[in-house]
Each structure stands twice: as C-alpha cells, then as structure tokens.
Amino acid sequence: MRLERLVFFRKELSLISPCHRLMSGGANCTTPQTDRIQSIQMAYSSYESTKVPSTCPLVVMHGLLGSKSNWRSLSKSLHAKTGRKVIAVDARNHGDSPHDEKLSYTHMAEDVRVLLTSLNIDKSVLLGHSMGGRTMMLAALLFPELVRGLIVVDISPIGTSKSIHLIGAFLEAMRKVDLPPNVPLLTAKKMADNQLSKVVHVRFLNKFQHNFYDENLI
Structure with missing residues (x-):
C-alpha cells in the first residue's frame, strides 16, 4: 500500500491558500505569490478533440486521495458527447504524479498553470471535485487569462464542515x-x-x- 503520502495530507489538509477564503471579501485578499514555487509536471490522460476548429479543452482534477482514474468514465463520456478535448490530471502526491513535500492549494494551482503552458493551451475550462475544486478556484483567481470557464463540484470556496477535524x-x-x-x-x-x-x-x-x-x- 502506498501510504507515505498520508503524512503530507495530515500536515497540509487545513491549508486553503494564503487567500484563506477564495471568495467572500476577495478585495481584502492577498494574492499568493507563485513566482518562487517549485512546480511539478502532473501526470494526465488526454482525450483529443474531434471538432475542427477545436473548442477550448476541459481540464479535470480529482478530490483528496483520488486520481485521474476516478474520472476516466466521465471524461470519456464528456469527450464523446461534446467532441471537446478532455484532460484528466493527477494532482501532486496523487496517482502517477511526482511526490513532493510541499502540498498546498497554491502549489497545486501553479502545477495547473505549468501544465496548461506546457501543452500550449491558451484558454481552458477548469473542472475540479472537492480538493480539486478548490485548486481550480484558486487557479482561476490567480491565472484568469488562462480560464474560459470554471466548474466546481462538491466543495465551497468558504468554510469547512464541523467534522473536518x-x-x-x-x-x-x-x-x-x-x-x-x-x-x-x-x-x-x-x-x-x-x-x-x-x-x-x-x-x-x-x-x-x-x-x-x-x-x-x-
């Protein structure tokens, strides 16, 4: 069993971002600095666009303790129904992506930016579930020039459950x-x-x- 990553999750789970609340009072939010962050190259699965000209791709990130395989069936279905390119990613310390002792939403948002840049994607629709949802919210906040749309599943930009502890x-x-x-x-x-x-x-x-x-x- 691959359990070594759990120590990172325990330490970092409470980190929303330096913005803490990604919405609600955003005018008073200090935008995280990403220029000094060491990014990783996320592993991903890609379902290529069948439309010419192609529409902007959909980039999907899973939730905590998940991986891109959790979204395999839905990614294939979305690709088949829309003809849109769908990219399902593994967040750092998840799935096939590299492991790193740094694990925060700011790091994961920067990883998204690096992936989009490396694939020459100018605009994309970001979809995130749970932990991936907060990552994609922060990525949209930090890098709006790369984002055409945002889909957030099963997570709020503010607050946490009373049972989070x-x-x-x-x-x-x-x-x-x-x-x-x-x-x-x-x-x-x-x-x-x-x-x-x-x-x-x-x-x-x-x-x-x-x-x-x-x-x-x-």
Whole structure:
C-alpha cells in the first residue's frame, strides 16, 4: 500500500491558500505569490478533440486521495458527447504524479498553470471535485487569462464542515491499516473497512475512504 503520502495530507489538509477564503471579501485578499514555487509536471490522460476548429479543452482534477482514474468514465463520456478535448490530471502526491513535500492549494494551482503552458493551451475550462475544486478556484483567481470557464463540484470556496477535524484521525487510521500480501481486492476492502470502522464512524468520510481504496488497493 502506498501510504507515505498520508503524512503530507495530515500536515497540509487545513491549508486553503494564503487567500484563506477564495471568495467572500476577495478585495481584502492577498494574492499568493507563485513566482518562487517549485512546480511539478502532473501526470494526465488526454482525450483529443474531434471538432475542427477545436473548442477550448476541459481540464479535470480529482478530490483528496483520488486520481485521474476516478474520472476516466466521465471524461470519456464528456469527450464523446461534446467532441471537446478532455484532460484528466493527477494532482501532486496523487496517482502517477511526482511526490513532493510541499502540498498546498497554491502549489497545486501553479502545477495547473505549468501544465496548461506546457501543452500550449491558451484558454481552458477548469473542472475540479472537492480538493480539486478548490485548486481550480484558486487557479482561476490567480491565472484568469488562462480560464474560459470554471466548474466546481462538491466543495465551497468558504468554510469547512464541523467534522473536518476528524479527517486527521481518519488519515492516521488509514496509515495503520494492516493487510496481508496477495489478498483479493474485495477481501482487502472488507478487511480495511473492519479496521477503520473501529476508529471512524462518520458517514461523510466514506468518499475519502473509497477514493483511498481505489488508489491504494488496486
């Protein structure tokens, strides 16, 4: 199991950005400086445009503990229905992207900018789910010249759930999950469920749990 990344998530999960609240009082927000940030080259899957001339691409980022594979089916469906180029990315410390001890929304937003620049994309529509949603919101705030539109799924630009403090305990519990080698996937999921249920009993954490399974138990 690839659990070394969890220490980064525990330390950095509470970092929204130096703007803290991406909307609401934005006039008083100090825009993060990205010129000194060391970016990474994100791994991505690309579904090429079938339209000529092509419309601006859709760039998709997953949520916490997920990967681009979480969006494979939807990316293919959006590509098939619209003919638009769809790019599903792995955020840093997720999936096939490089791991780095720096993990913040500002770093991830800069990674998005670097990817768009490297692919010679002048304008794009950004789509983000959960953690990816906040990343894309900040990317749109910092680099509006690169953004044609923004789609935010299952996340707010302000505030957090009252249960957010439990995620640290959940990540620590996942780090301690002990599975024998060569266990079938379904058996591994049941064993992990049994171990985690002794520590965490909050229903809303299920989405993190299943993202974790999909990314680490395959």
